[in-house]
Amino acid sequence: MAYNSIIVRLEMNHELVNFGEVASTVSKAGGDIRSIDVIRSGQHNSVRDITIHAADDKEREITEALRSLPGIVVVNVSDQTFLAHLGGKIEVAPRQPIKNRDDLSKVYTPGVARVSTAIHENPDKAYSLTIKRNTVAVVTDGTAVLGLGDIGPKAAAPVMEGKAMLFKQLAGVDAFPICLDTKDTEEIIRTIKAISPIFGGINLEDISSPRCFEIERRLDEELDIPVFHDDQHGTAIVVVAGLLNALKVVGKRIEHVRVIVNGIGAAGVSICKMLLAAGVTRLVPVDREGAIVRGGQYDHPMWAWLAEQPQVEAVQGTLQEVIDGADVFIGVSRGNILSADDVSRMAENRIVFAMANPTPEIEPEEALKVVRVFATGRSDYPNQINNVLVFPGMFRGALDCRAKTINEPMKLAAARAIAAVVKAEERHEQYIIPSIFNDQVVPNVRRAVIEAAILTGVARRIPPDFR
Numbered sequence: 001m002a003y004n005s006i007i008v009r010l011e012m013n014h015e016l017v018n019f020g021e022v023a024s025t026v027s028k029a030g031g032d033i034r035s036i037d038v039i040r041s042g043q044h045n046s047v048r049d050i051t052i053h054a055a056d057d058k059e060r061e062i063t064e065a066l067r068s069l070p071g072i073v074v075v076n077v078s079d080q081t082f083l084a085h086l087g088g089k090i091e092v093a094p095r096q097p098i099k100n101r102d103d104l105s106k107v108y109t110p111g112v113a114r115v116s117t118a119i120h121e122n123p124d125k126a127y128s129l130t131i132k133r134n135t136v137a138v139v140t141d142g143t144a145v146l147g148l149g150d151i152g153p154k155a156a157a158p159v160m161e162g163k164a165m166l167f168k169q170l171a172g173v174d175a176f177p178i179c180l181d182t183k184d185t186e187e188i189i190r191t192i193k194a195i196s197p198i199f200g201g202i203n204l205e206d207i208s209s210p211r212c213f214e215i216e217r218r219l220d221e222e223l224d225i226p227v228f229h230d231d232q233h234g235t236a237i238v239v240v241a242g243l244l245n246a247l248k249v250v251g252k253r254i255e256h257v258r259v260i261v262n263g264i265g266a267a268g269v270s271i272c273k274m275l276l277a278a279g280v281t282r283l284v285p286v287d288r289e290g291a292i293v294r295g296g297q298y299d300h301p302m303w304a305w306l307a308e309q310p311q312v313e314a315v316q317g318t319l320q321e322v323i324d325g326a327d328v329f330i331g332v333s334r335g336n337i338l339s340a341d342d343v344s345r346m347a348e349n350r351i352v353f354a355m356a357n358p359t360p361e362i363e364p365e366e367a368l369k370v371v372r373v374f375a376t377g378r379s380d381y382p383n384q385i386n387n388v389l390v391f392p393g394m395f396r397g398a399l400d401c402r403a404k405t406i407n408e409p410m411k412l413a414a415a416r417a418i419a420a421v422v423k424a425e426e427r428h429e430q431y432i433i434p435s436i437f438n439d440q441v442v443p444n445v446r447r448a449v450i451e452a453a454i455l456t457g458v459a460r461r462i463p464p465d466f467r
């Protein structure tokens with residue numbers, strides 16, 4: 001269950017109610033008072049802001065209980081999560097002040113014209129003389145936003161702004177959210193190509209499958225800057241990192257385990273591919289209609305590809321049928337589609353990564369009773385398996401070495417680098433993946449990505465610390 005803080009502004013009539021009654025009402029309804037601010041205090045009444053920490057599903061109960069107290073008027077309820085979004089979460093700021101005409105003539109006309117001419121004569125100078133060197137576009141069409149589905153480009157913006165914040169805070173990358181009002185594959189490709197000159201990389205986000213595969217492939221071929229669909233590869237990289245460590249905890253080998261991947265969309269396809277590359281020999285991809293089986297006929301190009309892989313099982317069935325005896329369940333589908341009973345039919349020492357956001361495939365409280373290792377995509381439980389462990393360091397590395405593309409060796413290197421942040425002596429059921437606040441994650445991923453880019457010949461610059 002997610003917890004949140006709400007601020008309730010109350011007007012209290014002191015003749016009818018005292019604060020002790022307010023506090024006990026909040027506590028009985030499941031809230032925890034964290035702070036009280038007196039906004040106005042009079043002889044007969046006062047106005048106070050009380051900050052209450054509570055489970056999401058208790059908020060209504062708490063405010064209703066307060067409203068029913070005699071002598072209390074609930075003036076306003078504000079949710080701190082919404083407050084954190086007021087006015088948007090990022091801004092564009094100048095890197096130097098313009099204090100006088102002299103400054104103005106350097107950064108703007110006439111001085112700027114000489115710089116533009118220099119770039120015209122040598123387009124590579126865009127990297128040293130503009131923001132291209134450090135700027136990534138976070139591009140979505142709003143069609144697969146978290147697990148919320150096709151909620152459109154405007155509603156997708158808070159997620160994209162959040163990604164941009166993380167890029168900057170964790171890796172110093174300037175990222176800009178671009179929310180496109182089109183779902184047409186060709187139009188998306190054309191638009192991204194048209195805006196690409198100012199960017200050093202393109203992070204595709206929350207674009208639904210199967211269009212996301214074609215969009216990424218074409219852009220990667222047609223642009224000379226790295227293009228990375230975060231939901232595919234960021235997720236696959238972090239899953240492989242978590243799985244390598246989880247398997248060590250339970251003492252199983254990747255070649256022996258039977259793995260279910262539920263939800264064969266953007267994330268699921270890339271996870272399946274990377275698991276096969278990492279050595280999985282028994283794979284069961286499952287989507288809404290049940291298992292995708294070896295030898296099956298599918299219109300979806302990536303499902304057809306999976307059906308040709310020798311490691312994919314040939315036995316048909318629903319998730320509830322095929323889960324029996326599985327060692328690992330990886331969910332990148334929808335919330336609440338798995339029960340504790342389903343999980344308890346898996347093999348002993350089972351590993352469950354329930355990564356649908358914001359609601360995991362199974363409630364953590366349910367799953368924790370029946371699994372050995374459990375992870376979600378969320379920040380409010382241990383073992384957060386989220387692509388935020390990947391994209392900041394991945395782009396930091398790709399930008400620093402001016403990689404033309406992000407290839408498979410760079411991805412595998414990133415997965416190993418993340419897994420290696422958790423030392424053998426620290427590793428246990430609740431700690432298979434480092435926290436995003438672990439300050440070794442971004443530098444380790446960056447280093448691994450640059451090394452792999454140099455070795456595979458896609459780096460166009462050797463960063464000073466690699467010379």
Ligand SMILES: NC(=O)c1ccc[n+]([C@@H]2O[C@H](COP(=O)([O-])OP(=O)(O)OC[C@H]3O[C@@H](n4cnc5c(N)ncnc54)[C@H](O)[C@@H]3O)[C@@H](O)[C@H]2O)c1
Nearest residue numbers: 146147209263264265266267287288332356357377386387
């Ligand atoms: N934790 C992370 O880092 C992370 C990263 C990427 C995606 N995700 C989550 O994974 C989910 C999928 O994301 P995506 O970008 O791949 O979306 P997507 O729309 O490309 O794919 C979702 C797939 O799940 C399938 N699906 C839906 N309901 C299902 C069910 N009941 N059983 C089996 N399959 C079902 C759909 O048919 C589709 O193929 C979302 O909830 C998203 O938030 C998490």
Ligand SMILES: O=C(O)C[C@H](O)C(=O)O
Nearest residue numbers: 145146147231357386387
């Ligand atoms: O945004 C996230 O938290 C992870 C991922 O990109 C998702 O779509 O769920």
Ligand SMILES: [Mg+2]
Nearest residue numbers: 146205206231
């Ligand atoms: Mg996403």
